[in-house]
Amino acid sequence: xxxxxxxxxxxxxxxxxxxxxxxKLLVQWGRLFDAERMVRVDQAHLSISYPSEAVNEFSxxxxxxxxxxxxxxxxxxxxxxxxxxxxxxxxxxxxxxVDEEIVEQRLKLLRQLDxxxxxxxxxYTIGFIPKPGxxxxxxxxxxxxxxxxxxxxxxxxxxxxxSFAAAITGRTPLMGLLRKEERYAEVVIxxxxxxxxxxxxxxxxxxxxxxxxxxxxxxxxAIEGLPxxxxxxxxxxxxxxLPVSGACVMCHVIGVTPEANTLxxxxxxxxxxxxxxxxxxxxxxxxxxxxxxxxxxDMVVIxxxxxxxxxxxxxxxxxxxxxxxxxxxxxxxISKPTYTLAKQSGYTEIIEKAGAKILDCCIGAVNPxxxxxxxxxxxxxxxxxxxxxxxxxxxxxxxxxxxxxMKKCVRAAITRKWEE
Amino acid sequence: xxxxxxxxxxxKAEGEAIVTRTPFSFLGEIDPATGKVPSPNHELYGxxxxxxxxxxxxxxxxxxxxxxxxxxxxxxxxxxxxxxxEIEPILAAAILTADIPAMDQLEKNPLDVIExxxxxxxxxxxxxxxxxxxx
Numbered sequence: 001x002x003x004x005x006x007x008x009x010x011x012x013x014x015x016x017x018x019x020x021x022x023x024k025l026l027v028q029w030g031r032l033f034d035a036e037r038m039v040r041v042d043q044a045h046l047s048i049s050y051p052s053e054a055v056n057e058f059s060x061x062x063x064x065x066x067x068x069x070x071x072x073x074x075x076x077x078x079x080x081x082x083x084x085x086x087x088x089x090x091x092x093x094x095x096x097x098v099d100e101e102i103v104e105q106r107l108k109l110l111r112q113l114d115x116x117x118x119x120x121x122x123x124y125t126i127g128f129i130p131k132p133g134x135x136x137x138x139x140x141x142x143x144x145x146x147x148x149x150x151x152x153x154x155x156x157x158x159x160x161x162x163s164f165a166a167a168i169t170g171r172t173p174l175m176g177l178l179r180k181e182e183r184y185a186e187v188v189i190x191x192x193x194x195x196x197x198x199x200x201x202x203x204x205x206x207x208x209x210x211x212x213x214x215x216x217x218x219x220x221x222a223i224e225g226l227p228x229x230x231x232x233x234x235x236x237x238x239x240x241x242l243p244v245s246g247a248c249v250m251c252h253v254i255g256v257t258p259e260a261n262t263l264x265x266x267x268x269x270x271x272x273x274x275x276x277x278x279x280x281x282x283x284x285x286x287x288x289x290x291x292x293x294x295x296x297x298d299m300v301v302i303x304x305x306x307x308x309x310x311x312x313x314x315x316x317x318x319x320x321x322x323x324x325x326x327x328x329x330x331x332x333x334i335s336k337p338t339y340t341l342a343k344q345s346g347y348t349e350i351i352e353k354a355g356a357k358i359l360d361c362c363i364g365a366v367n368p369x370x371x372x373x374x375x376x377x378x379x380x381x382x383x384x385x386x387x388x389x390x391x392x393x394x395x396x397x398x399x400x401x402x403x404x405x406m407k408k409c410v411r412a413a414i415t416r417k418w419e420e
Numbered sequence: 421x422x423x424x425x426x427x428x429x430x431x432k433a434e435g436e437a438i439v440t441r442t443p444f445s446f447l448g449e450i451d452p453a454t455g456k457v458p459s460p461n462h463e464l465y466g467x468x469x470x471x472x473x474x475x476x477x478x479x480x481x482x483x484x485x486x487x488x489x490x491x492x493x494x495x496x497x498x499x500x501x502x503x504x505x506e507i508e509p510i511l512a513a514a515i516l517t518a519d520i521p522a523m524d525q526l527e528k529n530p531l532d533v534i535e536x537x538x539x540x541x542x543x544x545x546x547x548x549x550x551x552x553x554x555x
Contacts, residue, residue: 028516032428032507047484054490054517139483157509161486161517176509247480 001030001173002037010169016061022165025058029162030173039174041067042134042153044167045123045143046115048074050160052106055113058161059168064114066170070128071110072139073306073333073362074119075103080368084357088371098371115167119360120335122236122306124151127337132258135178137166141243142236142305142386149251150235152258154178157249177250183259184268185222185252187215192278198227201405202237206385207285208277209238213246215275222252222266230256233311240305241385289388292379292400294418299380299399300324300409303333304364304387309341311406315356316347318410324355325416332356333363356413365390370399381412421533421551423526427544428507431521433500434541437473437534437551440464444476446485446492446514455497473540474499475530479511486510489518501542503530503549523549 009015010023026038044067077100080086088098111117118126121140124147130136132152138144144155156176158166166172177183189212191197200208212221221242230238230253242248252260260266302315312334324330332351334342339360342348348358361368364387370380381402382388388401402418412418440463451458455470479485492498502515502522515522521544526533534540534551541550 025513025516028429029509029512032512033509047487049484050487051490051494053494054487141483157483159483159486159510159513161490162509162513163483 001027001035003027004038007038007171018058018060018062019168022058022168023171025161025165026169026171026173030175033173033175035173035175037174038171039135039178041137041166041170041172042130043067043128043136044069044163045072045136045138045140046070046110046163046167047072047139047160048103048106050164052102052109054161055106055109055164058164059113062113062168065167067137067167069113069115069167070118070123071115073121074107074117075366076359076361077103080359084359086368086372088368118335118337120306121362122335125306125308125338126335135172137163137172139163141249142240145239145242145249145251146236148177148183148249149239149253149257155249181268183250184220184270185266186219186270186272187221188263188267188272188274189215189221189223190274190276191223191225192276193225195277195279195282197225200234202234203383203403203405204282205234205237206241206383207282207289207403209241210245210285210289210385211277211281213242213244213248216246216248218247220250220252221248222254222260222263222272224254224263226253226256228255233308236305241389244386244389286403289385289401289403291392292402294402294420296379296400297381297402297412297416297418298328298378299369300328300330300413301363301367301380301382301384301387301391302330302406302409304362304382304384307332307334307338309338309345312338312342312347312351313345314406315410316350318407319354319356320350322354322414324413328413328416329369330356330413331363331367331369332358334358334360336360363387365394367391370395381409381418383409423528423533423549423551424547425523425526425549427547428504428512428522428524429515429520430544431501431519432543432545433473433521434539435471435473435500437475437536437538437540438464438467438469439475439531439534439536441477441531443478443480444511445479445481446488447482450488450492450497452488452492452495452497455492455495469499470497472499473501473503473542475503475534477505477531479504479508479514481510483510486514486517489514493518501544503534503540503542505529505531523547
């Protein structure tokens with residue numbers, strides 16, 4: 001692999017052992033996937049689940065991150081305990097520490113390296129919106145999928161360790177989706193007209209994508225037959241499930257996304273097969289995501305991925321003057337900066353007065369209310385495919401799910417009744 | 421039987437093989453506190469990977485994998501070496517981060533020639549694997 005003089009200095013240990021180890025990791029990684037050189041990283045996005053020992057080993061002697069670095073949704077056990085009376089006794093999802101002191105010490109370590117404590121899966125909701133072509137090393141497949149598909153930025157298949165090394169060195173190997181020739185669609189999906197995509201709710205977009213992910217696996221996909229305007233909120237409802245039922249993080253929408261003005265542009269020289277999505281596939285998706293009996297409802301989850309300020313406003317208007325049923329936890333996931341803006345806008349007062357719990361953590365895969373010892377929530381309603389899919393699994397089967405749009409979820413939170 | 425292959429991460433180790441036919445993820449498929457496979461649906465459920473030569477077809481899934489592998493390393497609960505049919509980026513990152521000697525792209529598909537219990541020598545410095553069949 002060709003390295004610049006500066007990259008060679010990093011590899012030779014000129015900038016200390018942490019930078020050397022990080023660069024060595026990236027060089028070895030890039031060689032395995034035929035990277036010819038490194039590229040500059042515009043933004044790295046890290047996970048709090050990366051162990052402190054690894055943070056120390058791969059940063060030793062490095063005063064601060066070379067790339068602008070944001071932080072993924074964080075565990076916040078002290079806040080859960082103090083504000084919501086929630087105490088987690090076991091490890092989240094079987095692997096992540098939720099000990100208050102370990103989490104706080106790790107946050108401090110990352111702050112010393114100048115990692116911004118954004119604590120969100122969706123840094124684009126608080127202003128980190130990439131330009132087309134920008135190179136992003138993102139933990140979290142939902143952000144990867146949105147950045148590649150709708151922002152035209154370049155986000156590869158990152159992991160907690162490679163994104164950390166990228167933050168330290170400000171470099172990443174030019175491989176995978178960072179290369180133009182690897183971004184073209186390999187499968188074309190046609191959405192059947194009879195589904196009336198113009199009337200799709202966010203839940204319909206999600207169910208559609210859940211079906212598509214299962215069909216395409218890790219291949220890049222192009223979708224034909226969707227409306228020519230897709231809001232940011234519906235865009236991520238569409239792309240977030242692709243790496244949940246499959247491993248796809250590159251989704252062209254013909255006539256909508258920046259690398260897909262036409263089908264020809266999206267597929268390049270590929271000769272992709274075309275698959276049709278009909279009512280049958282949609283019904284299957286809804287079936288898998290609705291594995292609970294409706295009378296069992298006792299939690300509602302909104303904000304996976306974290307809500308945009310527009311969605312917070314919508315939620316506030318739905319809850320204005322209403323009360324969440326006393327038997328129901330309505331968990332709302334947003335980032336701290338969005339919370340601040342929502343507070344200034346008067347939204348949080350309305351939402352909290354209605355009895356909802358706003359949490360600046362992940363309320364999907366590691367929803368704290370699913371990890372209480374000696375307690376298992378019976379059913380959780382959500383408008384998020386990711387939340388439904390991961391809550392079913394990470395709770396060890398203790399939590400069943402109901403899936404529908406935000407309006408339906410909020411109505412269920414108030415009435416405790418899931419309407420078909 | 422001696423097979424040439426590609427070095428994923430250098431190093432040498434030898435020991436007893438343990439083979440899975442399913443793509444592997446460090447998240448959820450190795451408990452870093454014990455080195456055993458914790459998922460009931462997995463074909464190696466309950467078995468230990470510690471100090472074994474671990475053979476799998478490829479990697480999959482969660483980007484959290486390398487963190488889990490690193491914790492397993494701190495607890496001395498890793499396989500001694502790994503042989504992969506064809507590596508993918510997340511599993512590669514986990515192997516490099518935990519510094520496990522590993523090879524892929526052998527002359528023959530490792531799943532066809534290595535069985536659980538075989539004695540295997542992995543020399544990822546020289547780029548070969550030697551398989552001694554259990555009798």
